Amino acid sequence: MYRKEQKQDKPPENFELPFGGKLAADNRWVIMANMIPWSEFEAEYAEIFSASMGAPAKTFRMALGALIIKEKLGASDRETVEQIRENPYLQYFIGMSAYSNEPPFDPSMLVHFRERIDMNLVNKMNQEMVKKVLETKEEEQVKSKKSETEASKSEATNRGKLILDASCAPADISYPTDLGLLNQARKQTEIIIDRLYNSLTEKKFNKPRTYRKRARKDYLAVAKKRKVNFNERRKAIKKQLQYIKRNCSHIQQLIDSGASLINLSNRQYKMLLVVSEVYRQQLWLYENKKRSIEDRIVSLSQPHIRPIVRGKARTEVEFGAKFSASCFDGYVFLDHISWDNFNESGDLKTQVEAYKNYTGYYPESVHVDKIYRTRENRAWCQERGIRISGPPLGRPPKNVSPDTKKQARDDELIRNSIEGKFGQGKRRFSLGRVMAKLPHTSLTAIAITFLVMNLSTLLLRLFCQFLCQFFKTTSFFAALINKTNVLMNFRKQKIIFTPA
Incomplete structure (x- = not known):
């Protein structure tokens, strides 16, 4: 209630x-x-x-x-x-x-x-909070400007700079290996066997042997080595697969003998389903000598987590939720998030349309990295008068004008702002390690991180406005600011009129 x-x-x-x-x-x-x-x-x-x-x-x-x-x-x-x-x-x-x-x-x-x-509720609050601030800021700008500039501003169809990028929010799990994952799965099957056997009212046969000490010894013989060659690792994986197969047959035998899965807790029943899927995936990888499979499970406690190949210098693969975000005017928004890997270039149209629905106009330019600059996205942006950052397609010209170089440099500097937002979320807040365990609570925690980052930005800008107002009203600082402006103007004029 x-x-x-x-x-x-x-x-x-x-x-x-x-x-x-x-x-x-x-x-x-x-x-x-x-x-x-x-x-x-x-x-x-x-x-x-x-x-x-x-x-x-x-x-x-x-x-x-x-x-x-x-x-x-x-x-x-x-x-x-x-x-x-x-x-x-x-x-x-x-x-x-x-x-x-x-x-x-x-x-x-x-x-x-x-x-x-819900994550969607947090995103709505984030957008509404920033929208109110932007509306008040726009009203103040309209009041301060003249009617001519106001008319020229209304004629412009595209305004603002939209920055797009994608990243990963790693979950709090240990680095997964095939051998370690199989060892954990084997331990869970042993716990389930103990629970099912103890639930039997009439024990007509002895408890099934699981060889748990020998299995642990075989695992540690390889896991403790600093360097393990391919054949040793493959042999150890085969042994763990055999142990799990034997334990699964024992579980089926206990069920046929009268043990019911109702005696298992919800957590144990879910773990049994996860272990069976892990065994199927690892057996297929072992028999086909492959290194990847669809919907690969990398954690028994959090089976929704998937490996996200990022190709970064520090870590090539991250394990968590992949998201694409948009940034404009210093505010960052969560647009798309998924536990499965996806191509972020497919989100450009949706993000630009969301920007138009949010602000009422298309952006003047979209600043993205190389993966977004597909032919389809370039043509789509060109139809709407949006300039997409980056060099044009085709062979680069021999002589590049200074204006083109300056524009490319400015585009990269503008795009760095969203990288800074990701760094703030991962170093200052919890985006670098999501501690929530359930899939929907993890998504809520990630969305709240974006909300708090925008709150911090609003608070910082409010503090900067207070400092500017304080300096302007104080006679000493006002005189100092005027002297600084005069000196800067003099230096600019001196640089302009100095002969080459």
């Missing part, structure tokens, strides 16, 4: 503190709370709950606010709850009306928050 609370929209001055005083309106958490449109998407979140049955659920602002705090601070679930309990600004951010020394919820509730909040 979901109950909408009116008190969560109170201003910071009305937040009750036991020790007196008021919350500062210029605090970063108060500013970010005013940026996020909580109430606009609360009805969509409330649809997943019953109107009359069940215990009252936590509010949408509390659920999403806790996830934003966790991502912003880079803390664990338990540490996030402790930070909220100790900080009144964080309590105001999640919608509480008064300070409380008690934790607002159990740390395990963050798992349920990630399950309830």
